[in-house]
Amino acid sequence: MAKQHVKMTVNGKEVEALADPRTLLIHFLREDLKITGPHIGCETSHCGACTVDIDGKSVKSCTMFVGQAHGADITTVEGLVNADGSLGVIQEMFREHHGLQCGYCTPGMITRAHRLLQENPTPTEEDIRFGMAGNLCRCTGYQNIVKAVAHAADALNAQKEAAE
Amino acid sequence: MTDQTLTPEQRVANLKGMGSARKRVEDVRFTQGKGNYVDDIKLDGMLFGDFVRSPYAHARVKSIDTEAAMAVPGVVAVLTAADLEPLNLHWMPTLAGDKQMVLADGKVLFQGQEVAFVVAEDRYAAADAVELVEVDYEELPVLVDPFKAELPDAPVLREDIAGQTEGAHGPRRHDNHIFTWEAGDKDATQAVLDEADVVAEEMVYYHRTHPCPLETCGSVASMDPVTGKLTLWGTFQAPHAVRTVASLISGIAEHNIRVISPDIGGGFGNKVGVYPGYVCSIVASIVTGKPVKWVEDRMENLMSTAFARDYWMAGKISATKEGKITGLWCHTTADHGAFDACADPTKFPAGFMNICTGSYDIPTAYLAVDGIYTNKAPGGVAYRCSFRVTEAAYFIERMIEVLAIKLNMDAAELRRINFIKKEQFPYNSALGWEYDSGDYHTAWDKALEAVDYKGLRAEQAQRLEDFKAGKTRKLLGIGLTHFTEIVGAGPVKNCDILGMGMFDSCEIRIHPTGSAIARLGTISQGQGHATTFAQIIASEIGLPADDITLEEGDTDTAPYGLGTYGSRSTPVAGAATAMAARKIRAKAQMIAAYLLEVHDNDLEWDIDRFAVKGAPERFKTMKEIAFAAYNQAIPGLEPGLEAVSYYDPPNMTYPFGAYICVLDVDVDTGEVDIRSFYALDDCGTRINPMIIEGQVHGGLTEALAIAMGQEIAYDEMGNVKTGTLMDFFLPTAVETPNYTTDHTTTPSPHHPIGAKGVGESPNVGGVPCFSNAVHDAFRPFGLTQSHMPHDHWRVWQTANKLGLHG
Incomplete structure (x- = not known):
């Protein structure tokens, strides 16, 4: 070929x-x-x-x-890691809020969350659940993923504010 | 280092030991995509294997033509049963005492069965060649209904054992019959049923489903032709057992096999068994002299590896008219598919189904399980449960509801008056278990109060009135469950797999500077072992968990253990971890005594140090002791500070919980909306509350999937109707509710740290709770039983049959 x-x-x-x-x-x-x-x-x-x-x-x-x-x-x-090799905000929030277990869905989840939070920087819980629905997780039951994404949104917004 | 400035509370906090919501050490890798799963392994010259699978559920294989496949550029070999037969590897033993074809030997017995194994230089060439292997099949009559298996005209499926009247678990009465397993007293139970005030009878079906971890099964085999050593990486929940099995079936000496479980992308029971792909990757590596990778795709995963459940449980439960339960009868028809490939302890062909008396003081009971062959995929694995405990819990929690209907009683009250009382523990059940501990009434009352149970029932009554008055089309369902698990298999005296006792192990090495490495016979698949087992060690020996590395899954370095499934890691390997740590602490005490020039008995343990009794300012920290172990010649003591423990548990552990689910059912669409779910778990001593909560969320979501839509369904031709994620329901974040978690703590009296295990509780308790809620919504209209999964279509049908569509 x-x-x-x-x-x-x-x-x-x-x-x-x-x-x-x-x-x-x-x-x-x-x-x-x-x-x-x-x-x-x-x-x-x-x-x-x-x-x-x-x-x-x-x-x-x-x-x-x-x-x-x-x-x-x-x-x-x-x-999505920071320039110094440390975890990016979304990665850190997944760790902080126990948004992962076996880690297999996690790269896709975090990559999707990265885009979702650019599409909608201030999502409601419903927005997050809907926006992440294309990514399946068999371990976490999503509750802590939703929490991690919500906290990541807050942290990213705070960063933006501080920069402005 | 004689730090006296910290308070005891600060010293405890620095350890991040048991009870701490320590963040997971695994996550730094996983969150940046640096996990190492089997499909991430890439070796020089590695080949790819792919299966030709049967499109038929039952057929004779008349011929296999591999010529066209071999002509595809990049194809190295095509293996068939004829190639494996000289090595005696065309069949392999299952973990249940049966044997299974590795590649079709003369016939195929289920759709998706492995027929030939193509080995090629890349996965695309392998896939091309799979399409070109020509197999000539002659179709045979298909058996999918286990109740038709023993009819006179039933086709004989397993010709290899036709006529054999003795199986691995006793007599076989028919060629399609595998075993009959009994527990309890049949005659006494019959007598109780005959004389009872009230008997409720129901067929409770727990449908066939699949663990479906996000990562499918796979392996990489690499036979080093120079050293003769085989290294096998794979999705193994029990790597040490896989090494032993691989040695037994291949004839390669066990010391020449190294099995490695890398990171595993979820297991849930799917990765306990031994699959043809593992065997074929090994053979292909031996034949080609190159590493060979095999990774199944999702359809192969759902069609061929490790289904779960498929238990038809015919039950009778008797009671006095006041509601005191007097007897329980259960006859189960267990559909095992084409080969009995469940992974239960040898003496328990139906697992721990005999925990089916549940949380209740039932004086007399009888259980019989008939294992049956059908033209379906083999298995019967414990999907996030300890060997059929989910089936048992679903059975008893449905029977309680059915009895409540018969007695016209509130199901919460019926449970309460039948719970085993706190003072009855240790409790000997009618079906043969000794429950170690429990406090069911406290948990139950706490749960009912937390959800305002009385208020909910009042709301439900109002809703029913509104429904009857035409004001709403939604019914309210309140699902109750009080489950008791039996986990932590198990005592070597009665638990083994293929003859290997179900102990587990931990080895701890303390380094001179006071950090440590620990290795266990288990393997994490998301449970966070590297985080939690370090916490046990931290609390036991006073070194910070952050200074303790934890390794599992490499049989060349880790001590032998039976692996991770059946919620056995914490009860068994967790106990071994505490015991190994205590051996280290005992030696540390002697070292400290030498250093402080006092007798051992004059010392007491204080968080992270040994201190002289009555003189707490005279102490040696564990860190100081560790250094001394390597740099001082201590009379009568060997240098170094290491220990290993192989822990044979004296009993199982018995976690329990009280779950309550509230949901709305739209009778016109069949849609179900979960309004709230409250889960109280008692797993004994709690090691890491954050991880426990995560396990409960995840297990409840798997329960939601099973109860509300997930199913491995076949048509009458034996075609799998649910072979992709389009048809096989996995809930997304949208369907999944938020859960409220709670706990009581009743430590296990026989476990070194009192822990009982929690990973499977939410699945075991969750399924009956969701299902009971759906049933409860329809109770006023006469529904006693409707089979899971309660998807929209089935719920709509239920409403329709009850005449609710006008």
Whole structure:
């Protein structure tokens, strides 16, 4: 199969590669780039474990071809840590409020929360529940995830205020 | 370092020991995507395996043509049963005393069964080749109804054991019959039922479902052709047992096998069993001389690995007219699918189903369980429960409700007058268990008060009036449950898996500077062991939990243990941890005595130090003692400070809880809206309240899923109707309610720290509570039993059958 040239930005770094056209983005990220934060949970777009941020949208990377991400700006959970390597606000809030257990859904959850809080910086509980409904968790029962996202919203807003 | 400036409270707080809501140490990795799950493992030259699976539920395999598949570029091998047979690996033992085909040997017995294993250089080539393996099947009659299994014209499923009248668990009366297991006194129970004032009778079905952890099952096998050592990474809830089983079935000496459970993305019982994929990855690595990875996809996970439940429980419960229960009878038909691959202790083919007398003082009882083969996936695993405890809890909590209807009594009051009383513990149940401790009345009263039970019933009565008057189309349901679990398997005298006693272990090494590493025979799958077990050690030996590393899952380094399932980690390995820590403390006391020039008996333990009795200013901290253990020649003592404990529990532990659910049922749409859920858990001593609360939230949500929609359903041809997450219900954040948690504390009298385990309680208690709430809404209209899951369609049907649609 003829290889396809792909070029994209992943977590701020330029990436260029030759890939089989049918390669799924999740496999490209995990196996070619060794970015293993995004996980595979269902391969049918239901569970959200593979969620990454592409050009300002939350996308399930298990059901798109790598070629469809040509030229895109991609952020994964690995890209959400602070410049000094410490946990980003959302990551810290998940830890603080016990928003994770086995950790398998967590990269997708946090990546989705990152986008949700940009779409809606002051979400109600209902907004969070609805906005996170594309990501399944089998361990936490969501209560602490909702709490973590709500606290992350407050913390991010406080940061913004302090900066202004 | 003789810090005397801190108060005792500050010293305790610095340890972050038991009782502290310590933040999880695991989360720094997990929140930035630095977990290491099996599919993250990438080795040089690694190949990928993928299965050809049967589209039929029952068929003869006439031929398998692999030529076209082998021609796909990148394909290295295609294994069939014929390739495995010379190695005697075409079948493997199950954990239940049965055997299971690794690859189809002449026939297939369930849809999705493994037929051939393709090995290729990448997963795309493997998937291509799977499509090109040509299998010629001859369809056979399909058996999906366990009640038709023993009819004269029933097809014989297991030809390999046809005619064998003795099975692993006693006599077999039919080719599709696996075992009959009995507990209690049949004749006495019959006599009690015959003479009772009131007998309620019901068929209680707990449907087939699946643990469905977010990470599916998988393994990476790497046979080093130079050293002859096999390393096997995989989604194993019991890595040490897997090593032993792998050695027994492969013939590779056990010291030449290293099993590693990396991070596991949820288990819930799905990852206890041994699957054909593990065996095939090992064989493929031996054959190819390269590492081989196998990871199943979601459909394979739901169709072929580890279903749970599928118990048809026919019950009778008798009582006096005042409501005092006199007897309980249960006959269960257990659909095990094509192979009995449940993972129960050997002597318990129906697990701990004989905990089905629940929280009640029932003097006479009888239980019989018939295990049956059908053309469905094998299993019968304990999905977030201790070996059929969920089935038992659902059964008794439904029977109590059914009896309450028959007696025209309030179900809360019926429970109260039948609870085992606090002073009756230790309590010997009619079906053979010794309940270690409990205080059910206190928990129950606290729960009823917390939800304003009387107020709720008044509101419900008003709602019913409004409904009858046409003012509303919504009914109010109040679900009650008081469950008793039996966890922490278990005493070696009666609990083993494949002959290995169900003890567990902990090894602790204190480093010279006063930090430590501890290794256990268990393996966390989200429970936070690295956080909580360090807390036990911190409290026991006075070193901060933050200075204690915890490791599990590598059989080359960790002490042998039976793993994590059945809520056994805290009751068994947690006890081993405390016992190992106490050995260290005992040696530390001798070292401190030497350093302080006093007799051992003149010292007393004080949070993080040994102090001279009556002279608390003379002390040695654990940190000082640790250093001395490595730099002083102490007469009569070996250098170093390490200990290992293998803990054989004297009894199970018996966590309990009181749950109350309030919900609205829309009779026209069948939609159910959970208004509130109150969960009081008594898990004995509480190690980390934050983690306990998280476990309860998660377990209740799995219970919500099971009770309200999750199901592995088959059609009459044996086709799986629920093989994707489109059909198999996993609740999202939208369907999931907020929970209110509460607790009482009744420590286990026989456990070193009094802890009982909690991870499974909310699933065990949650399912009957949600289900009872739905039933309760329809109680005024004569409903006694409707089978789970209570999805919109079934609830609508219930309303319809009761004539509520006009």
